[in-house]
Amino acid sequence: DSGVTQTPKHLITATGQRVTLRCSPRSGDLSVYWYQQSLDQGLQFLIQYYNGEERAKGNILERFSAQQFPDLHSELNLSSLELGDSALYFCASSVGEPTGNYGYTFGSGTRLTVV
Amino acid sequence: GQQVMQIPQYQHVQEGEDFTTYCNSSTTLSNIQWYKQRPGGHPVFLIQLVKSGEVKKQKRLTFQFGEAKKNSSLHITATQTTDVGTYFCAGYNYGQNFVFGPGTRLSVLP
Numbered sequence: 173d174s175g176v177t178q179t180p181k182h183l184i185t186a187t188g189q190r191v192t193l194r195c196s197p198r199s200g201d202l203s204v205y206w207y208q209q210s211l212d213q214g215l216q217f218l219i220q221y222y223n224g225e226e227r228a229k230g231n232i233l234e235r236f237s238a239q240q241f242p243d244l245h246s247e248l249n250l251s252s253l254e255l256g257d258s259a260l261y262f263c264a265s266s267v268g269e270p271t272g273n274y275g276y277t278f279g280s281g282t283r284l285t286v287v
Numbered sequence: 288g289q290q291v292m293q294i295p296q297y298q299h300v301q302e303g304e305d306f307t308t309y310c311n312s313s314t315t316l317s318n319i320q321w322y323k324q325r326p327g328g329h330p331v332f333l334i335q336l337v338k339s340g341e342v343k344k345q346k347r348l349t350f351q352f353g354e355a356k357k358n359s360s361l362h363i364t365a366t367q368t369t370d371v372g373t374y375f376c377a378g379y380n381y382g383q384n385f386v387f388g389p390g391t392r393l394s395v396l397p
Binding site for chain 1: 288320322328329330331337350375384385386387388389392
């Protein structure tokens with residue numbers, strides 16, 4: 173157990189639907205990051221939050237949005253889902269400001285299948 | 288934008304053989320991190336390198352940061368079946384975010 177909790181572990185949904193993925197960072201970590209990993213692909217950075225504020229956006233589609241709540245958990249919302257959105261979505265957290273001085277702790281991911 | 292490449296994409300070795308993966312950045316990096324992802328698992332942080340020419344060792348793993356801070360390598364001595372997985376490097380520049388390389392998938396034949 174890495175200390176980063178992601179729910180649900182698996183999600184199967186139809187095209188056009190909307191889903192919400194949830195992440196609770198490791199205790200004490202203020203930074204949360206979302207990554208997408210398609211089959212046999214690398215990790216694509218989506219979005220980053222620090223202490224409730226959005227800090228950076230990567231290749232995140234307009235159909236996707238996220239937020240970090242006062243208790244530091246984060247949610248990634250995916251809407252108007254397409255088959256190509258099927259992937260493993262990882263949340264990661266790190267201690268302190270996102271200055272690149274700390275390693276990321278990844279959750280076990282949410283496997284999204286769009287049918 | 289910054290790009291991080293890794294070679295090889297795949298590597299198959301016999302147990303006991305050595306393994307090396309190389310990471311190259313299109314820009315000079317502030318630091319670099321390495322992660323391991325076991326099949327079906329999530330990436331796990333291995334190490335961070337910050338200084339030019341830095342070399343760090345973890346048991347059979349040796350990590351090196353290039354003098355120009357644009358490349359890095361991970362060398363595993365005498366691979367074991369427990370080394371199976373995908374090894375990612377992630378390069379960082381101040382004010383930006385870590386950019387992960389595509390990874391090198393290692394398989395170890397017993």
